[in-house]
Amino acid sequence: MYAIYWDYDIQHIYDLEHVWVYIGHNDEIISCEVSFHGKYMIGLLSDRSNIQEDGRVQVYVQPGKHAMAALDELFRLLPDVEAVNNEFAGNGGVLENEMFQGQFKFGVNIDKLAEDHLRTFSFQPSFIYTPYEWTADMFVTWDELKAEIPVRLRALLESLSN
Template sequence: MSGGAGDRLLKLAAAYAPVMLLDEQEPFVPVRCGVTLLEASGPSPSFRRELRFDPAEVSSVIEYAVYWDYDIGHLYDLEHVWVYLGHQGEVVRCEASFHGKFFLGLLPDRSNLEDGRRPVLHVQAGKHAFGAMPELFRLLPDGERAGMELAGEGGVLVPDLFRGTFATDAELDELAARHLQAFRFRPSHRYRRYEWPADAFAPWSALREEIPRRMNALLARLRAEAE
């Protein structure tokens, strides 16, 4: 991607970036947000789904791939928001990831669309699934236990997208579990606004290269600290 095109993409991404509301007890913050602009229906570059839309209604889709080093249950976490833009720059609709699936990101009355362009989304404490309404997280059977009794149970998550670029084993899974258990907490169900830092957004291609470097460095550090 050329410098000019990349700059335009990041400027567009910042203009429509979701407003994330984090639980007051959330122990983690996102590392980076990889951005893709899709101008035709096709596969997501970072999520197992096809993005399909009517070009008469939608001009493009901004995909936000929000990367966290930590989920309270495992190392590595990648969550998604999709903002569909009309031909006049209006937000037609929004979708947001939820534990490998996705929900609509706008309420029926669109009252969680800030300034007519930024979806306001609550973030599940420690797990980082998105919801247009916070009550959704109170309905999860393990929602209250995820940050305490279940902390670290997933060890190191290695998704198919990154298979071959970093790896885990029984020792690393145990080290990751112990490391994550140091962050155990109970959700408050009170929320604060997260402010995206100036360097938050990057083209997805750049983030895809950054994630394995970060994960390999993190796993090497865990091994070194255990020696």
């Protein structure tokens, strides 16, 4: 499992998405799942055509939102795929789910500050995708990431308050 963390989603501060890659006994990829707006989808095409030559599964990330899919065209089927990056930017304020409850969302105006900040990043998605290369130093254990998220967010939200 890979938990992929971003400080920002275009609609709210903080986002965490996941990719699950299932490996068989012969080290072959037998399945893949990806997170998609709080749900999950199959991340491996039935013809396995999104397994790259280097053995990695290719998935796409929704512009601004970070949901994942095996086909980039899937995002175009979402009715608000462009609006979330423009007129709906920032409307979620600060996301603080149950796992991090009470660890970083402080202050009465923090959602408004987050909304105003996120609106400065509004954009029109091009739907042109560029491969992203993950480097070894980007990978940490889940325990390290879980401890780092509140620290990063407290610092980010404090900077918005100043």
